[in-house]
Amino acid sequence: MDALMRHFRQGDWIFHEGDEGECAYIVEQGEVAIVLERSDGHITLATYGQGTLFGEMAIIDQKPRSAGAIALKDCALRAITRAQLNHRLERADPILKICIQVILKHLRKTLTQIHSPEPSKVSVAPTVTNQANVDVIQPTAQQEESAAQTLGQAIDHSQPMMASDVFSEAIKTLHLEQELQIALTQNQLRLYYQPIVRLSDGLIVGFEALMRWIHPVKGMISPAVFIPIAERSGQIVEMTYWALREASSQLKKFQDIQKSYWGDQYAPLFMSVNFSGRDFLDGRFLDEIQNALQNHQLPPKSLKLEITESMLMLSPDEVQRVLGICQSYGASVAIDDFGTGYSSLSYLQSMPADTLKIDQSFVRTIHKNDRHLALVESILHLAHRLGMLTVAEGVETAEDVVTLRNLGCDLAQGYHYARPMPTDQVLAWMEKQTEQFPKI
């Protein structure tokens, strides 16, 4: 017995106009007429056949049924519960939610006009029909009253469409999204570079490129604010390509300086670039990676693609395929924020990744929390068994350095060594490294 299947005989009312809505329906079998109930008969607004959905309005805007529904044939309807719809709506983009509310408001208003006793008000005059051999039922006084209530609410323009804080947050996001578009064309984005060092002695081995938005009025805006907006709007794809080009061109310069200081003594510096889930689904992705490597004659291994666990889970097969190709070009792949996702272990062995970055939340509490210490130890062990290079993020103190070194972690990144910096400061920082690692 399927609890969410509802059966109606031909001529049955599924619901009446003005009723409280409990669920929406998908027609699995049969046919349904949507009717406005008037004292002189019904106005058929639409008929719905197999595979169509109706009864959604009252669920979404939480107002009474905007029209009645009658089974034109014997019907099997699948109910979609309020919880099922709401769960999806809650996760929808706030601007999209507002659009839905606006459309519903317009539709309800149009329905009140159709309902109006003066047919001249209706722009496309609907016909009063009884073509479906459905008995024309006179609405009861109670139905008429609740219908009137529907109409009253439909024209209540003063009613806010969303909680005002949600609304203003949505508008703010929309505004930032537009400003971000301007930022892209007016060169307001910058890359800062944070050194990544060898834990054993602090020698620089590479960088992570981190995006900054220098807003002409608001100043520096954190990537934690604008990256999620760009991911939602799709702007992230262009931003990633910009970062990839900029970072690979800069890497060449850093590698030249490295060579001028130390010759071929050390492996070429690498550059970690952050990627988002959407990037992998873009058709130009692989060409962009190849161009970044070729345009600057970079040793392929010196480009590291950083991807987070949650991103891997978006479309694991596609991401895995694309990453596999990147690795076949020689590029390196790092799993970022390791330990914060959900399915960490299952894909570790299947994902084409050679580097694992332990999330800062573990590193930060390594001394305060024995369990975190045990976790970091286990992650390092696991990664090394899988032949992966390990990077500890958020290394802030000399104490962290000693602990992580003793645990056998390979590389470190954090304020203890350097913050993310613009290029000129990076050059000064590299120069300072030569005090500890003399020039040849």
Ligand code: C2E
């Ligand atoms: P992430 O990829 O995990 O980058 C590391 C973040 O940790 C950076 O924050 C860095 O400044 C910060 N950090 C480094 N060392 C320390 C430390 O010792 N202590 C503390 N408290 N923080 C440290 P940032 O630059 O604000 O970036 C935040 C996030 O924004 C990044 O986290 C990344 O998810 C995203 N992001 C930044 N740039 C890009 C980009 O170009 N593309 C994409 N898709 N995401 C980016």
Ligand code: CMP
């Ligand atoms: P709801 O208001 O919950 O119940 C009546 C349903 O009829 C409504 O949701 C819509 O699914 C549908 N409906 C309302 N107005 C129209 C219309 N003008 N054309 C087609 N379907 C409609």
Ligand code: CA
């Ligand atoms: Ca990162």
Ligand code: CA
């Ligand atoms: Ca990280």
